[in-house]
Amino acid sequence: MQNRLKNFIGHSVKATDGDMGKVNEFYFDDLTWTIRYMVVETGSWLLSRKVLISVVALGDPDWELRSFPVNLTRDQVRASPDIDTKRPVDRQHEAQLHKYYQWPQYWEGGYGGIWGVTPYPVFENSLSMTPPEKNRHDDPHLRSTHEVTGYHIHASDGEIGHVEDFVVDDENWTIRYIIVTTGIFAVERKVLISTTWIKSVDWANSRIDLDRTREFVKNSPELGSSEALYRESSGKR
Numbered sequence: 001m002q003n004r005l006k007n008f009i010g011h012s013v014k015a016t017d018g019d020m021g022k023v024n025e026f027y028f029d030d031l032t033w034t035i036r037y038m039v040v041e042t043g044s045w046l047l048s049r050k051v052l053i054s055v056v057a058l059g060d061p062d063w064e065l066r067s068f069p070v071n072l073t074r075d076q077v078r079a080s081p082d083i084d085t086k087r088p089v090d091r092q093h094e095a096q097l098h099k100y101y102q103w104p105q106y107w108e109g110g111y112g113g114i115w116g117v118t119p120y121p122v123f124e125n126s127l128s129m130t131p132p133e134k135n136r137h138d139d140p141h142l143r144s145t146h147e148v149t150g151y152h153i154h155a156s157d158g159e160i161g162h163v164e165d166f167v168v169d170d171e172n173w174t175i176r177y178i179i180v181t182t183g184i185f186a187v188e189r190k191v192l193i194s195t196t197w198i199k200s201v202d203w204a205n206s207r208i209d210l211d212r213t214r215e216f217v218k219n220s221p222e223l224g225s226s227e228a229l230y231r232e233s234s235g236k237r
Contacts, residue, residue, distance in 0.1 A: 001169075001170055001171070002167050002168065002169050002170070002176060002177075003167070003168060003170050004165050004166070004167055004168075004179070005026060005145055005165060005166045005167075005168055005175075006165045008023050008026075008038075008068075009023055009024070009025070010022055010023060010066070011023045011061075011066045011067055011068055012065075012066065012067040012068070013038070013040045013053070013067070013068050013070055014067050014068065014069045014070065015070055015072055015073055015074045015076075015077065016069075016070075016071065016072065016073050017073050017074055017075075018074055019043070019045075020040055020042060020070060020072075020074060020077060021040045021041050021042040021043045021046075021051075022040065022041050022043070023038055023039070023040060023068065024039045024040060024041040024050060025039045025144060025145050025146045026038055026039065026144075026145045027039065027052070027089065027142050027143065027144055027145070028142075028143055028145065028175060029106070029141050029142060029143075030141045030142075030143050030201060031141050032174070033174060033175040033195040033198075034106075034172075034173055034174050034175070035055055035168060035173035035174075035175065036054065036055065036106060036142065036173075037052040037053060037054055037055070038052075038053045038055065038058070038068070039051070039052060039053075039085055040052075040053055042077070045074070046074075046077070046078060049082070050085045051077055051080060051083075052083055052085065052089070052097060053070060053072070054097075054098070054101070054103045055173045056103055056104065057070050057071055057072055057101065057103070058070060059071060061170070072101070076101070080097065080100055080101070081093060081096045081097050081100055083097065088142075089142050091107075094107075094142075143203075145166060148163055149163050149164065149165070150162055150163060150206070151163045151206045151207060151208050152206060152207045152208070153178075153180050153193065153207075153208050153210065154207060154208070154209045154210065155210050155212055155213050155214040155216070155217055156199075156209075156210065156211060156212060156213050157213050157214055158214055159183075160180065160182050160183070160214050160217050161180045161181050161182035161183050161191075162180065162181055162183075163178055163179070163180060163208070164179045164180065164181045164190060165178075165179040166178055166179065167179060167192065175195055176194065176195065177192040177193060177194055177195065178192075178193045178195065178208075179191075179192060179193075179223055180192075180193050180217075182217070182218075189222055190222060190223040191217060191220045191221065191222055191223065192220060192221045192222075192223060193210065193217065193220065197210045197211060197212045198210060198211075199211040
């Protein structure tokens, strides 16, 4: 099923031996538009530390109880490498985290887990990304959903609006659509923009360019008329 990422924020996360915390945000790989980590705010039991949990550690969500089970214990999380989620995530720290939990390294060509081996998605077009600076140590392709929310969206013939949310396939955690609040029509609309339409991302200027025209976007599905694409926060399928 497909769902809005904002529907997950605040969901409880359950370790095998008790409450772990609440979903705070997500990190995704901008080359494949695939969610890689859930950021969990642990609460008082771990001094409100924020921890990265790979999606391969997640079990089947309980939509009615708004919770995600995780195949980890609280002691495992307590002793895990501490990563500062306020800074760009360092690939070396990612490697330490994956080694500690024995998670497969997705940057080596896919990842395994409860869904088996999942290859990278194939897009209709190759994205043009801002080249990473030489000698940088963070992963230049790991992005925060909080960071990208609000980015300006430009069609091939002009600006059309800004990012409001994301629609994710919660089976393989691939972002299928960006929800865009448009500002070019007589009445403000929220439309679904396929990630396959993205031509380039300018991270320095908080801008996403599409290879579609404003008229094309105008005729794209509205959020309110696309309820079959995602599960509402009420938990109904």
